[in-house]
Amino acid sequence: MSTPQDINVRQKPAVAATGGGTSTILATKQLTKNFGGLTAVDGVDFSVAEGEIRCLIGPNGAGKSTLLELITGQLAPSDGAIYFDGEDLTGLDTHKRIDTGISVKFQSPHVYENLTVEENLRVPLQRTDRDVDRVLAETLDRTALSEKAETGASELSHGEKQRLEIGMAVTLDPKLMLLDEPVAGMSVDETDDVADLIRSLHDDGMTFVVVEHDMEFVRRISERVTVLNQGEIFRQGPIEEIEADEDVRRIYLGENA
């Protein structure tokens, strides 16, 4: 088992693995999750550079959601380790991981239906000492929900709910945002709005790991893509290389391109 000294995530060799001059903010080392006899994540070394948008693609059951849940701490690994921003997260619970700067948004919206948009955005801010009025105004603007601030969340469209939930995560100013299928079930226009929101947060330096099946959306937001298959990293690289890779097309893209 590796110790934190074995891989300093802010230095080489993790930096070299990303191919850029920037530092690595997230690194998993031989991360493994067994469910009984099934190995859902199998010895995965996954690293993400600070400030990048990484998309995680792969067939159903490849282990994408399990990998996200291991990073957030909702699942405990069977083996391996997770390093984030210079810290070993492996033994920390989900709340402590959020305090280190990780936020997550799962596939279906988890907004409070009985509260307004603004009241929803206030919920995560209760546990911070951030300037609430300023953050609220910025977040409403950024998520294009300013005109809906007083609207009940139950009256929002699916796309607006997804943007609201991303906004709730953004109020905490995370360094890393994990998104599980953020545009599933969305119209083209709603998908465009989420892509714009992610790109604008990325322009401000936020790092993303996005699990997604919608390849058009992946093309719009991602520079580098990781392909998972049967719990292992199958390929990694720039989107153009991944889309041109015959083996990737065979196992996955044939159905999703």
Ligand SMILES: Nc1ncnc2c1ncn2[C@@H]1O[C@H](COP(=O)(O)OP(=O)(O)OP(=O)(O)O)[C@@H](O)[C@H]1O
């Ligand atoms: N709690 C669990 N108990 C048992 N098996 C599980 C559990 N969670 C996931 N699995 C299994 O682990 C494997 C990986 O599942 P996972 O949901 O991570 O895949 P995925 O790549 O996210 O798939 P999809 O694209 O369909 O969401 C699957 O075979 C799944 O059935």
